[in-house]
């Protein structure tokens with residue numbers, strides 16, 4: 001293995017923040033609707049999910065005792081079609097978080113012209129401390145609890161933080177047995193043998209890599225030798241590291257929940273990919289690690305937060321050294337911090353644009369399930385590439401011509417479809 005760590009390390013933690021992501025999301029939605037001339041009733045409709053279901057899920061644990069978990073499913077707006085979005089298993093899941101995530105899904109589906117509205121789900125749990133059997137029983141219990149409001153023409157879940165293709169497979173199996181027929185289009189991000197799409201596993205990362213490449217080109221930089229730090233080494237972060245490494249960029253830093261590692265000459269990405277565990281942890285192999293706070297302000301050209309929300313805040317925005325921030329995670333930058341970075345001339349490619357490769361290929365998966373005809377991976381990647389390049393240029397050109405942040409421009413492009421569909425349906 002190449003020399004990986006060069007710095008002194010102090011352990012991981014997260015920057016404190018009390019920003020309510022729902023409030024800041026509503027602020028951007030209000031601004032976007034105001035600029036486009038929509039009246040107050042559009043904001044009243046779009047500021048919250050149409051539906052938010054809270055469920056309690058009893059699970060028999062391996063020790064014989066029953067533990068009751070809380071879960072949520074938010075459906076933001078279904079004027080354009082069924083709602084769509086992932087399910088996360090994480091201790092910090094809240095109703096507000098799931099609601100904000102469902103709003104962001106509506107914006108993504110609007111920007112990428114997908115025939116869906118936004119949805120999102122989550123269960124408050126820590127799957128890292130549960131057995132495989134406990135996770136399976138929890139996943140099946142969640143589907144039983146939400147089965148009335150989901151389905152291939154109602155609301156279509158997918159993976160998110162600490163969920164994966166295996167969990168989607170259990171959920172599909174449970175849903176199919178409740179409905180007494182096989183319903184592969186009920187969920188996306190499935191294993192390929194159960195109707196999953198080729199390319200879905202890496203789709204979010206491929207989309208982010210394309211967005212990063214296009215944004216860097218606009219800054220006059222090519223990928224060759226570009227120094228990139230990636231926070232989070234799960235599905236999104238690790239596949240992104242692999243793609244960027246293979247495209248000639250130099251991945252100088254990666255981190256996970258346990259902390260970060262950095263080498264200004266580049267990390268040994270194939271080694272790290274080989275050693276990561278199924279929860280996206282690898283840095284615990286190293287005796288010395290950077291804290292999360294140290295990691296985010298390391299010298300690099302591009303910083304990619306690919307873990308959790310509220311990582312870049314006003315506390316660290318002035319210390320960020322990257323000239324380009326590409327949000328692979330959902331909500332990694334608080335609104336104030338994002339505006340501060342914009343003032344500092346740092347280009348921020350917002351989450352609703354940068355990480356929408358996942359939902360785009362989930363859409364392709366749903367289309368293939370409906371058709372019963374499956375496409376080659378090259379076809380999927382080519383269509384994803386076309387959609388990403390078009391969306392990135394559309395949003396960034398809008399931002400430039402209107403002299404607004406890329407986030408506001410993305411919200412303007414993204415919310416219009418839900419607003420217009422709601423109007424045509426006679427809701428407003």
Ligand SMILES: NC(=O)C1=CN([C@@H]2O[C@H](COP(=O)(O)OP(=O)(O)OC[C@H]3O[C@@H](n4cnc5c(N)ncnc54)[C@H](O)[C@@H]3O)[C@@H](O)[C@H]2O)C=CC1
Nearest residue numbers: 161162204232233234235236256257280307329330355358
């Ligand atoms: N999986 C997908 O297709 C999509 C994921 N996203 C977003 O990308 C982000 C990452 O998702 P995945 O890679 O799927 O999740 P994952 O569960 O595969 O990996 C999560 C990674 O984040 C790290 N992490 C967890 N908690 C952390 C914390 N408090 N501080 C620092 N690191 C932490 C974990 O160690 C792991 O490396 C999330 O914001 C998710 O919503 C967005 C679009 C699609």
Ligand SMILES: O=C(O)CCC(=O)C(=O)O
Nearest residue numbers: 085086158160358359362
């Ligand atoms: O693939 C999907 O349908 C949803 C992906 C997702 O949850 C997200 O983009 O945040």
